[in-house]
Amino acid sequence: MPALRRSTCLSCVALAALSLSLYTQEVVLPLKPDSVRFLAIGDMGTGEKPQYEVAGQIIAHRGKFPFEFVLMLGDNIYGGHDPIDYQNKFELPYKPLLDAGVKFYAVLGNHDTPNERFYKFFNMNGQKYYTYKKSNVRFFALDSNYMDPQQLSWLEKELQNSGSDWKICYFHHPLYSSGAFHGSSTELRLLLEPLFVKYGVQVVFAGHEHVYERVKPQKGTYYFTEGASGSLRKGNLRKTDLTAVGYDQDRSFMLVEISGDELYFQTISRTGLTVDSGVIRRVAKISGAASWPTVRPWHGGLPGRMMVKAIDVNLTRALTATE
Amino acid sequence: MKRRIRATRLLLWLSVFAFVSPGFAGQARVPRDSEEARDLKTFSDRVQAYVKMQKNLEASLSTLKPTKDAAQIVEHQHALARKIADARRDARQGDIFTHEVTEQFRKIIRKAFHGPEGRLARRTIQRETPVKATVLHINDVVPDDMPLTTMPPTLLGRLPELPRELVYRIVGHALTLQDAKARLIVDFIPNAIP
Numbered sequence: 001m002p003a004l005r006r007s008t009c010l011s012c013v014a015l016a017a018l019s020l021s022l023y024t025q026e027v028v029l030p031l032k033p034d035s036v037r038f039l040a041i042g043d044m045g046t047g048e049k050p051q052y053e054v055a056g057q058i059i060a061h062r063g064k065f066p067f068e069f070v071l072m073l074g075d076n077i078y079g080g081h082d083p084i085d086y087q088n089k090f091e092l093p094y095k096p097l098l099d100a101g102v103k104f105y106a107v108l109g110n111h112d113t114p115n116e117r118f119y120k121f122f123n124m125n126g127q128k129y130y131t132y133k134k135s136n137v138r139f140f141a142l143d144s145n146y147m148d149p150q151q152l153s154w155l156e157k158e159l160q161n162s163g164s165d166w167k168i169c170y171f172h173h174p175l176y177s178s179g180a181f182h183g184s185s186t187e188l189r190l191l192l193e194p195l196f197v198k199y200g201v202q203v204v205f206a207g208h209e210h211v212y213e214r215v216k217p218q219k220g221t222y223y224f225t226e227g228a229s230g231s232l233r234k235g236n237l238r239k240t241d242l243t244a245v246g247y248d249q250d251r252s253f254m255l256v257e258i259s260g261d262e263l264y265f266q267t268i269s270r271t272g273l274t275v276d277s278g279v280i281r282r283v284a285k286i287s288g289a290a291s292w293p294t295v296r297p298w299h300g301g302l303p304g305r306m307m308v309k310a311i312d313v314n315l316t317r318a319l320t321a322t323e
Numbered sequence: 324m325k326r327r328i329r330a331t332r333l334l335l336w337l338s339v340f341a342f343v344s345p346g347f348a349g350q351a352r353v354p355r356d357s358e359e360a361r362d363l364k365t366f367s368d369r370v371q372a373y374v375k376m377q378k379n380l381e382a383s384l385s386t387l388k389p390t391k392d393a394a395q396i397v398e399h400q401h402a403l404a405r406k407i408a409d410a411r412r413d414a415r416q417g418d419i420f421t422h423e424v425t426e427q428f429r430k431i432i433r434k435a436f437h438g439p440e441g442r443l444a445r446r447t448i449q450r451e452t453p454v455k456a457t458v459l460h461i462n463d464v465v466p467d468d469m470p471l472t473t474m475p476p477t478l479l480g481r482l483p484e485l486p487r488e489l490v491y492r493i494v495g496h497a498l499t500l501q502d503a504k505a506r507l508i509v510d511f512i513p514n515a516i517p
């Protein structure tokens with residue numbers, strides 16, 4: 001009888017684990033035809049086990065959400081930069097993606113060497129900052145380590161000339177962050193934010209802080225920090241008024257889909273738990289004004305209560321952080 | 324009446340003299356500006372001379388184009404650094420940041436780190452990953468595992484513009500001039516950054 005009880009118990013645990021893994025592999029993004037689909041990862045290039053585990057989740061999720069390219073938010077390769085480091089910290093963990101023709105578009109973090117711009121897999125074409133377009137979306141990849149007047153005037157010119165519906169900027173240092181280790185890059189914000197407002201940049205991605213954070217919209221722009229795709233500072237999010245949703249308990253990555261006037265996002269942890277999701281809606285441009293986006297929760301197939309609970313728990317833990 | 328006319332003429336001449344003579348009020352401003360311009364011209368000339376040399380040296384190597392082979396990137400960096408270090412084996416600290424240039428840079432840095440802007444610039448640096456105490460030498464290659472300190476954008480906005488072959492970098496309290504590709508220290512100003 002006790003043996004039966006034990007086996008029943010074990011079966012229950014196995015079933016629960018199975019259902020959890022099935023549940024956690026859920027993609028809540030709408031997968032609309034002809035949408036722009038991409039992944040955002042930051043601070044990943046450690047070459048350590050958690051980076052490989054996150055990469056495993058990413059690869060598993062690509063089966064359900066076939067994204068075409070990846071935004072690398074900096075700290076692409078930590079520590080040494082010998083050829084073996086490029087291999088162990090990038091080529092091996094993401095090999096299935098590279099083999100499938102997924103393109104990576106990197107920016108430089110403070111742990112990167114500027115010569116990574118010559119690494120073809122990073123698609124920087126020898127430049128420290130650059131721009132590219134995917135359908136109706138224009139991406140601006142910036143070097144926030146070195147925001148000199150030349151880069152600023154280049155950015156302004158490119159933003160001005162861009163007729164794309166969506167303008168997305170990404171760089172390493174977050175302009176708004178509740179991270180306890182670095183916090184917001186306020187000096188950089190003074191220079192970049194006026195340009196984002198003037199030219200209607202709807203979404204900004206950054207890394208640097210080893211947590212995930214979605215900041216409440218600031219002057220019409222949505223800011224995401226995804227700096228935990230390899231490194232993690234557990235419990236490092238402070239409780240601030242900035243945070244819309246934060247997650248600092250495990251590593252994570254973001255899946256993003258843009259279709260017409262809607263940008264859908266889903267943030268997933270190393271273990272496959274969805275920790276945030278939503279949709280940002282672009283409001284059609286009125287002549288002379290920037291196109292302000294609005295946001296509404298997008299829980300797709302996931303129960304909303306579960307999501308809120310997970311986020312609440314994480315923020316409560318962040319409050320007890322001692323770092 | 325004649326005396327009053329003479330006095331008026333004298334005052335007139337004196338004021339004209341004061342306007343054109345370097346010995347009067349205008350003197351302090353004009354030479355100071357030209358001194359600054361001269362020093363920054365010295366800096367610019369030396370930077371151009373470095374870039375010319377660097378380009379010649381790099382031309383003797385196979386061109387570095389974007390490549391999937393990381394070994395090529397690393398080899399190019401090392402080969403270029405060796406060539407530059409060899410060509411500049413007699414280089415000393417202060418060759419580009421001469422005494423006068425250093426003084427001008429210190430003034431610029433002081434301005435950038437004072438006032439409300441300065442508070443933000445200081446914060447930019449303080450919030451970075453601390454860099455271990457490092458003794459700097461000319462022609463040393465910056466270690467790959469040393470994190471970059473963000474250059475405060477307001478400071479970059481004040482410093483003389485550099486060609487793309489060179490970058491300013493803060494290492495500890497020093498302002499360094501680094502070769503962008505070879506990652507080699509070309510010159511530095513110690514204790515420049517508060």
